[in-house]
Amino acid sequence: MGKTKSITTFEQHLKNQYGELGTESRDQFEAKAKSFIIGEMLKEERLHAKLTQEELANKIGAKKSYISRIENGKTDIQLSTLYRIFELGLGKRITVSVN
Amino acid sequence: MGKTKSITTFEQHLKNQYGELGTESRDQFEAKAKSFIIGEMLKEERLHAKLTQEELANKIGAKKSYISRIENGKTDIQLSTLYRIFELGLGKRITVSVN
DNA sequence: CATGATGTACCACAATTAGTTAACTTTGAA
DNA sequence: TTCAAAGTTAACTAATTGTGGTACATCATG
Numbered sequence A, B: 001m002g003k004t005k006s007i008t009t010f011e012q013h014l015k016n017q018y019g020e021l022g023t024e025s026r027d028q029f030e031a032k033a034k035s036f037i038i039g040e041m042l043k044e045e046r047l048h049a050k051l052t053q054e055e056l057a058n059k060i061g062a063k064k065s066y067i068s069r070i071e072n073g074k075t076d077i078q079l080s081t082l083y084r085i086f087e088l089g090l091g092k093r094i095t096v097s098v099n
Numbered sequence C: 001c002a003t004g005a006t007g008t009a010c011c012a013c014a015a016t017t018a019g020t021t022a023a024c025t026t027t028g029a030a
Numbered sequence D: 001t002t003c004a005a006a007g008t009t010a011a012c013t014a015a016t017t018g019t020g021g022t023a024c025a026t027c028a029t030g
Helices: A007-018 A026-048 A053-059 A064-071 A079-089 B007-018 B026-048 B053-059 B064-071 B079-090
Strands: A094-098 B094-098
Touching (some): A026 A064, A026 A079, A053 A064, A053 A079, A064 A079, A079 A094, A079 B079, A094 B026, B026 B064, B053 B064, B079 B094
Antiparallel strands (some): A094 B094
16 A cells, blocks of 8 residues: 655644745645655655665666755656656656545 | 556557657656656546636646646646646645555 | 764756747537 | 637747756764
């Protein structure tokens, strides 16, 4: 069974990192929250696979600094990147579903 | 219950659209296949909501041509774009899970 | 503490998406 | 068939990811 994380779990954490909602819209805030969640999932899976950021980066032809940025939710990644990292890099299967 | 589509479903369709696997790598091929699947999901949900591409575009502050490109899998979108379209535009919830 | 391994931040640039406009094509209904 | 609405495509610009490289920070452990 796959793991799914709720956005609410990280809301407080994000407020600490980015400050209270104010200047930015709710949408932008949620986008950051979701990048953060993806990052958390990646870190979890990477550690589970016992790989360092550098090893994972090598597997997909990227640099460790890039993996770090994604894990910390600092960048909005493309779908193809999501697949490349999880499937090519970690041998996991990504599923996107609409509810 | 959310809908999930398999990549294999569209493999033949993609071969028709892009030709046989050859010059491009399997990875690139799968990336296209997945963009296509996302597009199919979007079209399905949009029609279910009884919206035209233009109406959906207006809801998220975009143009109909952009929606069309996504529905036809012609562009590799960012995660934030995926969320914006489905959640803001269609009121649906996107879930990304790792198996 | 000292050292090496791991992870993060910063800066710069190339490649690609995001977004617009406008023309063209398809579809469906009168 | 005609016409308008809906959808597709191309061309182009602007914004941002993707990427490399380097320096810095953190962590674990002898």
